Amino acid sequence: MSERLELQTESTSNTGFAPGWYTIAASKEVGSKPKPFLLNGLPIVTFRDSSGQSVALLDRCAHRNAPLSAGRIIDGNIQCHYHGWQFDGAGSCKAVPGLCGEPDHAARRVPSFACRDSQGWVWVYSEADVQPDSEPYEIPFADHPGYFTVRERLEMPGPLDAVAENALDVPHTAFVHAGLFRKNKDRQQIEVVIRALDGGAEAQFIGEQRPEGLAGRILAPQGGEVFHWDRFLLPCIAQVEYRLSDRNHIIATTALTPRTPTVTDLFATVAVRVPIPNAILRAVVKPLAMRILRQDMEILRRQTEQVARFGGEQFASTEIDVLGLRIKKLLREASSGRGSTAQEERRIKMLV
Amino acid sequence: MSERLELQTESTSNTGFAPGWYTIAASKEVGSKPKPFLLNGLPIVTFRDSSGQSVALLDRCAHRNAPLSAGRIIDGNIQCHYHGWQFDGAGSCKAVPGLCGEPDHAARRVPSFACRDSQGWVWVYSEADVQPDSEPYEIPFADHPGYFTVRERLEMPGPLDAVAENALDVPHTAFVHAGLFRKNKDRQQIEVVIRALDGGAEAQFIGEQRPEGLAGRILAPQGGEVFHWDRFLLPCIAQVEYRLSDRNHIIATTALTPRTPTVTDLFATVAVRVPIPNAILRAVVKPLAMRILRQDMEILRRQTEQVARFGGEQFASTEIDVLGLRIKKLLREASSGRGSTAQEERRIKMLV
């Protein structure tokens, strides 16, 4: 029986890894000490070179494979702790202590990754030894005048596509976040328009009244119709935007970096413009966001564990899973090097 | 060398999984909260429906595969914690919150398992979506008038066949349980008759005097000849029965449920009729049984670890391993769907 059940299971989880720019740390975390991280299972080390520029190398000495991140930075080069070999930000070997002769040699190079500081985050391009023809995603309204901006990072126990779907999913809010957003009663019918974006997808929610939960009451005490968009953008951006009037605007952008196949680092930038003093926002927005994220972590952990126990996903979707299947399709196509195939606009009804 | 040794090893461990009824919990453990368990690696959840009937479903929401056991019971349906989908005891989808339209749909079903309360235990049939043509095993003398009945559950660190052989094995008692049953000296020669039962096997021990160990002295202070049977019944019953006179009768029935390939849940029902007041039995039987079981757990843990280190079993048997090979054969045949092949009656001598 267990065998038969497992055979039925389609492993829809393996969406692959889409090339592109990924956030790997806050800019202020990268300094004079090497900082290691995992990008899709690959150990990478980031540090600042002599000009203060953030750089990223494969975290493996070309010599005996010790992690360069266990070493230190000497004049902007990273020095391996084992035999003292040094590499510059481009991965060229600059020192082989004890050797008579030139240290630089093709076999002694360490792969390097394009690296940028942008809007408070350090971004790395996922392909080694490549000059990308794009720049990191620009987070809308981050640090704009009139906006209160919060940054937070968290380790989410799930694959990128599950974390992105969760971040952009409306129906779970009445259960996982019961009381904070929507409730599972007195539901109203709204319309959702789902459309393709360039390298992404968007769901627009039309006709929803300000939710009655705590989060809604704090951020829009006066009520009214909510304009609401959820967006996914390749390779790693999940974005939720709410507008009530000209005075109320919230846009939460999360950059999702796969650490391993089942752990995703989440780097959130929340920009808020509401008629509430910053001091009060400071006291409210972060604790509220963390409470929501911890609830999502818990259900993602359980989902991921159960998928692992069954050896893969076997999902049944309905039309109110508005972005989940599109996210998987976008990631699958991008990871296999195909361009996105056209997805037509759809309109559905949903009870919220 | 290690390679050669490993090649010699026959993996006789993989006896497979025999379909049938398995105990998964005490009846009193299953109530208004979902209770998860593993049956042969398969996550299943049990709960009581609106009529108080115990029911069992695959512990995986049809939607996004979250464990249903993380949810709660609403009017006898189980509600998933992630998006609030509800399923009845038969696995039909009864609610998809937010969806305009009927929730019930073939793709949204969760596999269900036949489930029974019987003699204090909850039993589940191992094949999903099947109405079994049998009922759970009836434990002899449980709660019979004149019998003192003890129930206990334990997690044994070994595969089902190793736990069953251990439970029904006489020679190890002089070593693993030294002092409690038999001793490794002044041995007497007895006769053992090994015969096939319908879907099982039995060993009858003839001519043994009351063992001198603590357990023997407590339960049969007057001594005399012991009538003793050990039985294995597919798929999961290991049973030890002792009779001394009409006044002394002990029958210990253990239902063995494979949780994983190397962990087996043991559900013991011990029915005792001896000329000793129940109050004294209460004080003695359970602690003694637990001491014996803990000693067995320890040696099973070591055996299982060592088999894993060598990548499989390589057993040498003698004629006094009276039931071990028959248990493996019965399980192999049942798990592969073959009926049991006839095993002839054998008589051997043993020193106890």
Place this chain on the structure above:
Amino acid sequence: MSERLELQTESTSNTGFAPGWYTIAASKEVGSKPKPFLLNGLPIVTFRDSSGQSVALLDRCAHRNAPLSAGRIIDGNIQCHYHGWQFDGAGSCKAVPGLCGEPDHAARRVPSFACRDSQGWVWVYSEADVQPDSEPYEIPFADHPGYFTVRERLEMPGPLDAVAENALDVPHTAFVHAGLFRKNKDRQQIEVVIRALDGGAEAQFIGEQRPEGLAGRILAPQGGEVFHWDRFLLPCIAQVEYRLSDRNHIIATTALTPRTPTVTDLFATVAVRVPIPNAILRAVVKPLAMRILRQDMEILRRQTEQVARFGGEQFASTEIDVLGLRIKKLLREASSGRGSTAQEERRIKMLV
């Protein structure tokens, strides 16, 4: 990208396992209780037979595969804790309690390993049921008159070849052991002669002045030219020898025993002849050796972790990695049963 990088990685780590004598314990550790150990992943148990001779058997009872090391020694035989089977030092079955008839039988034998006490260590030959035509390696100068001898064992977190290379490597000392031996400044050029030995390889360092670090100052306060050899001898000996004058001689012999593919037991014997009182040596040599070994453990652990993360080694070597590639070649050839192919003598320059 990660895929491409991993494909480039050559797994040069798998040097195999060379047959021969391996140290498995200190002689004083083997007594009246069974002592288990792992040799290349294979569980073995050692104990003393009735004549006080150390013997070694596969740590798996022939009957139900319980570890014999969980049992005890009875009259020089090892008794299994499960059913009391007994085996002598040659692996023959001497008792099957309960069985009417002879216990000894070919199917009930346990593989045995040649075993010797030599120079304070117990050595085991890696092939079961073989009378080796060699004896364990004789450690030079151990317990010689005029020599102070220290023995120590340690568990090193790396494969045998990485631990051996590390033990015999000069360039890492300026970094991993900064301040104890050499420094990464004011380097002098020396000559290194690398030559083949019978079943091994040797590097001779010519022209080095006494290192300025702590270890050098203690052991050779008067300075002068150091005569220095590093040696590897199949299957498991790494040896470092220093001579300053007739009055200063240090020879550190480590026997390396692979426990698992990534953990190596190190058994060190350090023989020292220096014009320093033994009481002072006792206070200095062992703490200094342990400090050095702990530093090596740390970098080996990091190297081994990183190699595992990348699924194999990808090393780039230079001419000052004088013995590393030869060690790998010797181990590969010995493990595959080939004799060592001739390696010509090489002379290189190195800055120390």
